[in-house]
Amino acid sequence: MVKIAVFASGNGSNFEAIVEKKQRYEVSVLICDQKNAFVLYRAKRFLIPSYVIERTAYRSIVEYEEAILKILKIYQVDWIALAGYMRIVGSILLNAFPQRILNIHPSLLPLYPGKDAIGQAIANNAKTTGVTIHYIDSGIDTGKIIAQAEVNIEPGMDEEAVRAVIQKCEHILYPQVITKLIEEENNEKGTN
Numbered sequence: 001m002v003k004i005a006v007f008a009s010g011n012g013s014n015f016e017a018i019v020e021k022k023q024r025y026e027v028s029v030l031i032c033d034q035k036n037a038f039v040l041y042r043a044k045r046f047l048i049p050s051y052v053i054e055r056t057a058y059r060s061i062v063e064y065e066e067a068i069l070k071i072l073k074i075y076q077v078d079w080i081a082l083a084g085y086m087r088i089v090g091s092i093l094l095n096a097f098p099q100r101i102l103n104i105h106p107s108l109l110p111l112y113p114g115k116d117a118i119g120q121a122i123a124n125n126a127k128t129t130g131v132t133i134h135y136i137d138s139g140i141d142t143g144k145i146i147a148q149a150e151v152n153i154e155p156g157m158d159e160e161a162v163r164a165v166i167q168k169c170e171h172i173l174y175p176q177v178i179t180k181l182i183e184e185e186n187n188e189k190g191t192n
Contacts, residue, residue: 001024001025001026002024002025002026002078002079002182002185003025003026003028003075003076003077003078003079004018004025004026004027004028004077004078004079004080004081004178005027005028005029005030005031005072005075005077005079005080005081006018006019006027006029006030006031006080006081006082006083007030007031007032007033007080007081007082007083007085007087008030008031008032008037008039008082008083008084008085009032009033009034009037009039009084009085009086009087010034010037010038010039010084010086011037011038011039011084012037012038012039012040012042012043012083012084013167013170013171014083014084014104014167014170014171014174015027015030015039015042015043015083015084016042016046017170017171017172017174017175018081018083018174018175018178019042019046019048020175021171021175021176022175022179023175023179024179024182024183024186025079025178025179025182027046027048028048028049028075028076028077029048029049029050029051029071029072029075029077030043030048030049030050030051031050031051031053031068031071031072031085032050032051032052032053033052033053033054033055033085033086033087034052034054035052035054039083039084040052049075051071053067053068053071055087061090061092062090062092064090065089065090065091065092065093066092068093069092069093069096072096077097078100079097079100079101079102079178079181079182080093080097080100080101080102081102081104081174081178082101082102082103082104082136083104083174084104085103086115088140089101089136091138094136094137094138099135101135101136102133102134102135102136102146102177102178102181103133103134103135103136103141103143104131104132104133104170104173104174105117105131105132105133105134105141106118106129106130106131106163106166106170107120107121107129107130107131107132108128108129108130108131108132108148108150109132109134109141109145109148110141110142111126111129112124112129113140113141113142114140114141117129118159118162118163118166119159121153121162122153122157122158122159122162126153127152127153128150128151128152128153129150129151129153129162129166130148130149130150130151130166130169131148131149131151131166131169131170131173132145132147132148133145133146133147133148133173133174133177134146146177146181147173147176147177149169149173151165151166151169152165
């Protein structure tokens with residue numbers, strides 16, 4: 001069974017979707033950078049080990065990521081799925097997991113990268129936005145796109161309504177993409 005770690009900073013609704021819809025993988029650990037994040041309660045409910053690793057507890061990003069890497073090695077993690085993780089991933093993790101760190105972003109990249117993608121789309125009077133799942137690289141939301149799904153922004157929708165539609169889409173797409181990538185890798189290796 002392929003083992004994944006989920007990194008999250010907040011509510012954790014994508015974490016929950018990844019856990020509930022798992023196929024061909026297991027979520028072995030949650031890494032969180034916020035000690036009061038609701039995702040920690042979700043992990044506890046699913047009996048998934050969770051670790052709070054706060055960046056401010058370390059002198060550098062290198063030390064911070066080395067601490068995370070030690071935990072990932074303990075759980076023999078194969079893939080990382082970022083799910084609302086609000087930190088830039090640095091070279092330690094990128095080098096340890098090349099083309100094995102996924103991110104989900106609430107827009108159709110390359111449109112509206114970075115923070116507040118939904119607010120950016122609304123401010124731009126966009127008629128559509130969506131969800132992008134991509135590999136992480138050293139940039140911000142610049143990694144190779146794996147999958148996208150479009151959602152409509154109906155007249156009169158506020159940011160909260162758009163977010164709800166996007167999250168519904170995310171909760172379906174993200175687990176599907178993770179499963180598909182693992183199946184493709186297994187097929188290439190000749191394992192099932």
